[in-house]
Amino acid sequence: MSDAPPTLEGDMTLILDPDDPAGWREADAPARTAAGGGHESSDSHLVAGLNPQQKEAVEYRGPALLIVAGAGSGKTRVLTHRIAHLIETREAWPSQILAITFTNKAAAEMRERVQALLGDSASGMWISTFHSACVRILRREAESLGLSSTFTIYDSADTRTVLKRIIKELDADTMGFTPASAQAKISKLKNELTDVEAYARNANTNDPQEVMFLAIFREYTRRLRAASALDFDDLIGETVYLFRAFPKVAALYQRRFRHLLVDEYQDTNHAQYSLIRELTLPVAREIVDELDEHGVLVRGLTDASGQIPGASLTVVGDSDQSIYAFRGADIRNISEFERDFPGAKVVLLEQNYRSTQNILSAANAVISNNFDRKDKKLWTADGDGEQITGYTGYTAHDEAQFVVDEIEALRRAGVDYREMAVFYRTNAQTRALEEIFVRSAVPYRVVGGTKFYERAEIKDAMAYLIAVANPLDELALRRILNTPKRGIGPATETAIAQFAEQNDISFRQAMRSAGELGLGPKVTGAITALADLLDEAALMLVPSQAGLDAGTNEGAAKVSDVLLALVEKSGLLTTLRNSRDPQDETRAENVEELVAQTRDFDRENPGASLVDFLTQVSLVAAADDLDDASGTVSLMTLHTAKGLEYHAVFLTGLEEGLLPHQMSASEPGGPAEERRLFYVGITRARKRLYLSLAMSRAQFGEVSVALPSRYLQEIPDGLIDWKQSPGMATSRGGTQGRALNGRGAGYGGARGSDGGVWGTRGRDLERFSVTKNAGAKTEWANRVTGAVRDNGDLALEAGDRIRHTDFGEGRVTQVTGEGTKKIAHVNFDTAGAKKLLIKIAPIEKL
DNA sequence: GGCAACCTGATTTTT
DNA sequence: TCAGGTTGCC
Numbered sequence: 001m002s003d004a005p006p007t008l009e010g011d012m013t014l015i016l017d018p019d020d021p022a023g024w025r026e027a028d029a030p031a032r033t034a035a036g037g038g039h040e041s042s043d044s045h046l047v048a049g050l051n052p053q054q055k056e057a058v059e060y061r062g063p064a065l066l067i068v069a070g071a072g073s074g075k076t077r078v079l080t081h082r083i084a085h086l087i088e089t090r091e092a093w094p095s096q097i098l099a100i101t102f103t104n105k106a107a108a109e110m111r112e113r114v115q116a117l118l119g120d121s122a123s124g125m126w127i128s129t130f131h132s133a134c135v136r137i138l139r140r141e142a143e144s145l146g147l148s149s150t151f152t153i154y155d156s157a158d159t160r161t162v163l164k165r166i167i168k169e170l171d172a173d174t175m176g177f178t179p180a181s182a183q184a185k186i187s188k189l190k191n192e193l194t195d196v197e198a199y200a201r202n203a204n205t206n207d208p209q210e211v212m213f214l215a216i217f218r219e220y221t222r223r224l225r226a227a228s229a230l231d232f233d234d235l236i237g238e239t240v241y242l243f244r245a246f247p248k249v250a251a252l253y254q255r256r257f258r259h260l261l262v263d264e265y266q267d268t269n270h271a272q273y274s275l276i277r278e279l280t281l282p283v284a285r286e287i288v289d290e291l292d293e294h295g296v297l298v299r300g301l302t303d304a305s306g307q308i309p310g311a312s313l314t315v316v317g318d319s320d321q322s323i324y325a326f327r328g329a330d331i332r333n334i335s336e337f338e339r340d341f342p343g344a345k346v347v348l349l350e351q352n353y354r355s356t357q358n359i360l361s362a363a364n365a366v367i368s369n370n371f372d373r374k375d376k377k378l379w380t381a382d383g384d385g386e387q388i389t390g391y392t393g394y395t396a397h398d399e400a401q402f403v404v405d406e407i408e409a410l411r412r413a414g415v416d417y418r419e420m421a422v423f424y425r426t427n428a429q430t431r432a433l434e435e436i437f438v439r440s441a442v443p444y445r446v447v448g449g450t451k452f453y454e455r456a457e458i459k460d461a462m463a464y465l466i467a468v469a470n471p472l473d474e475l476a477l478r479r480i481l482n483t484p485k486r487g488i489g490p491a492t493e494t495a496i497a498q499f500a501e502q503n504d505i506s507f508r509q510a511m512r513s514a515g516e517l518g519l520g521p522k523v524t525g526a527i528t529a530l531a532d533l534l535d536e537a538a539l540m541l542v543p544s545q546a547g548l549d550a551g552t553n554e555g556a557a558k559v560s561d562v563l564l565a566l567v568e569k570s571g572l573l574t575t576l577r578n579s580r581d582p583q584d585e586t587r588a589e590n591v592e593e594l595v596a597q598t599r600d601f602d603r604e605n606p607g608a609s610l611v612d613f614l615t616q617v618s619l620v621a622a623a624d625d626l627d628d629a630s631g632t633v634s635l636m637t638l639h640t641a642k643g644l645e646y647h648a649v650f651l652t653g654l655e656e657g658l659l660p661h662q663m664s665a666s667e668p669g670g671p672a673e674e675r676r677l678f679y680v681g682i683t684r685a686r687k688r689l690y691l692s693l694a695m696s697r698a699q700f701g702e703v704s705v706a707l708p709s710r711y712l713q714e715i716p717d718g719l720i721d722w723k724q725s726p727g728m729a730t731s732r733g734g735t736q737g738r739a740l741n742g743r744g745a746g747y748g749g750a751r752g753s754d755g756g757v758w759g760t761r762g763r764d765l766e767r768f769s770v771t772k773n774a775g776a777k778t779e780w781a782n783r784v785t786g787a788v789r790d791n792g793d794l795a796l797e798a799g800d801r802i803r804h805t806d807f808g809e810g811r812v813t814q815v816t817g818e819g820t821k822k823i824a825h826v827n828f829d830t831a832g833a834k835k836l837l838i839k840i841a842p843i844e845k846l
Numbered sequence: 847g848g849c850a851a852c853c854t855g856a857t858t859t860t861t
Numbered sequence: 862t863c864a865g866g867t868t869g870c871c
Contacts, residue, residue, distance in 0.1 A: 102861080103861080129861070130861075131861055155861095156860080156861095232860090232861055233861090235861090236861095323859075324859080324860080324861090326858075326859060326860090327859080327860065327861075425858070425859075426857080426858055426859075427858085427859090428857070428858095431862095448860085482847095485847090485848080487847065487848095488847090489847050489848085490847090491847085492847095619861075620861095621860075621861060637858090637859065637860090638859075639858090639859045639860065640859090640860085658858095661858055661859080662858090663857090663858055663859090664858075664859090673859095677859080698862085699857085699862090700855095700856080700857080700862065700863095702862095
């Protein structure tokens with residue numbers, strides 16, 4: 001890390017930066033700070049239609065504002081209107097606004113909405129996530145930190161790989177260290193802004209565990225630095241460090257951003273909190289003078305004492321929706337806001353514009369069980385709406401079938417698929433759901449989960465790009481060294497790494513010296529060829545002379561050109577195409593899809609660099625790839641669901657051990673956080689809410705019995721209409737239930753009494769009496785997997801009678817679709833109308 | 847160095 | 862259940 005303070009010359013780029021708007025330079029126009037601005041348009045369209053609290057939140061002016069926004073209370077509306085209001089009243093230039101959101105999708109939406117309110121004058125605002133904003137700052141100021149401005153961003157998988165190697169080399173696994181445990185601990189420390197040196201100062205050197213951890217932490221830090229790489233947590237931490245170590249750099253941003261707005265404030269961690277504090281600090285008079293001398297614009301921003309006052313801060317949040325404590329989020333950031341920022345104004349938004357009163361009453365009832373919270377009750381003027389629907393399945397598949405049946409019923413009633421979502425606690429729960437969705441031919445989409453960019457072949461292709469953008473990145477180089485196979489094995493890899501270490505050169509440079517390693521000619525040739533390929537690709541990115549003169553990227557190859565050249569010349573694509581492994585066909589298609597994505601990127605971001613592309617990819621969030629336009633049902637975790645809303649919401653897997661998750665039981669505050677998670681899920685629903693669980697669930701190949709989630713009992717009886725309550729599900733079967741569960745303790749017994757919703761309320765057990773008996777149990781699991789089944793070209797047409805293993809007999813009314821996607825519309829005698837994917841449905845023609 | 851067969855151990859949520 | 866690691870053979 002460089003100790004030299006940054007020069008103001010370098011800082012000038014901040015002003016001349018092409019993506020800084022014209023408005024930025026006009027900052028020396030007459031002051032339009034809070035004191036000066038007139039509110040000539042206070043009853044403008046920007047506050048019309050807002051309730052009194054929302055209006056107050058839009059119009060309040062002062063150093064600090066906390067908007068406590070209950071779920072569905074219109075906080076995005078308030079935030080966007082507040083930003084628009086600041087700009088329209090000429091109290092701020094767009095460039096003086098920094099708005100932080102949780103996901104890129106939320107940022108994009110906020111930008112769009114502000115733009116819709118203001119038109120063109122909205123450009124130049126920074127609306128982004130914490131991570132994106134920090135990357136932007138860090139790339140600009142990389143030099144101060146001794147980093148390359150093309151630094152790589154390591155995701156958790158990358159971090160894990162590095163730690164795995166370190167742990168192996170240090171033999172730390174014998175002491176019980178795993179990559180995951182070390183990663184969690186390092187992340188936690190970084191979120192607290194504790195770097196290696198700070199940790200070393202307080203470490204107990206008598207504790208061998210701690211000594212070993214310190215060694216791991218130190219080596220990890222060293223390697224990232226050598227590779228010019230930062231992990232997710234560094235992005236925030238290093239920015240805070242940058243501001244603290246280089247006050248003049250900090251001053252540039254403090255001066256620039258006059259209004260900071262932070263969404264989802266309850267989920268900020270200590271590092272993010274510190275970043276906000278740094279950005280809202282006043283700029284001291286001495287620095288103001290110095291900035292002024294260097295031509296950095298300060299006029300109009302100083303107060304009577306010659307200081308530039310701290311930026312005004314607006315935070316929006318809801319402590320009841322704090323669900324990221326496991327990631328270091330500190331609820332105190334919001335609960336102690338008023339103490340942190342004395343004189344802060346607090347506005348409470350309780351009126352809900354999203355859900356029916358029944359849904360809100362359930363949410364209120366559940367969350368009121370968390371003690372130690374400010375009482376807050378959501379209400380709506382829109383009426384009770386329908387009852388909540390409850391269902392207890394015998395297995396996860398039963399539960400999934402219920403979900404799909406209800407989805408189909410909603411669809412028939414005119415609700416679009418895209419207006420429905422299914423939530424669950426853990427990603428593993430998608431399996432059973434997906435099987436039933438596929439079988440029933442209901443279009444769905446899993447949001448998040450195993451992401452495109454996490455696929456091995458995509459990471460391989462990306463590693464080529466990274467190796468070109470950041471030649472110091474050893475991790476990327478080692479990943480592609482023998483991918484595709486070039487005969488460079490682990491022994492050779494280690495030899496190169498050691499050579500680099502001994503000669504204090506980078507891995508990439510060591511590759512250039514392959515001839516000195518005493519390797520065979522074939523291996524040496526392969527290494528040199530790879531190095532050549534990477535060099536060539538790097539050359540493609542250098543702008544032509546004309547471009548250089550104009551200070552543009554003109555003449556430089558596009559990202560897609562470079563990627564295509566890399567995957568073709570390296571043999572990555574051809575190897576996949578020629579492979580006899582059938583899965584490689586899909587992998588080749590994925591790589592081609594990546595090339596297509598870079599083409600889109602090039603088209604949508606003319607002039608953007610390779611590093612821009614890599615940054616964008618590194619920072620995509622699960623929710624970002626939500627495509628509103630697709631007509632599919634969305635499946636996602638409860639965490640991903642935060643901030644979204646749907647006409648109909650299905651909360652599945654409401655069982656002890658799953659929600660609350662067993663892992664949370666031992667954590668302080670765990671069960672309360674799980675309750676908030678449930679609360680978040682409930683409040684996503686506008687009109688219809690479905691709560692479901694399964695009596696037994698397969699885990700690790702074993703079937704285990706489940707108890708209903710404790711949170712279900714916190715919802716008042718009258719609000720839920722149980723199609724099949726937990727009590728009903730057990731009472732069905734003395735012997736049967738027991739056999740089903742495999743293990744003794746029945747559920748009704750564990751529950752105690754038979755009363756209330758847990759008791760029997762007969763209805764709708766038909767379906768189960770047909771198919772559910774102890775003997776059929778094992779068969780059921782196999783049948784449902786469907787993977788082995790292939791009806792191929794079973795010819796069906798309207799009028800045919802068929803038998804389905806679950807639904808019994810029925811008559812085909814219509815056949816739609818082509819080839820493998822052929823769908824039979826069937827009217828079952830007892831189970832009603834269903835749509836089935838012919839190829840895999842468990843059906844036979846009669 | 848590559849590959850197939852076996853074994854084991856893990857499973858929360860994510861920018 | 863399954864992905865990832867290890868072992869042993871070519």
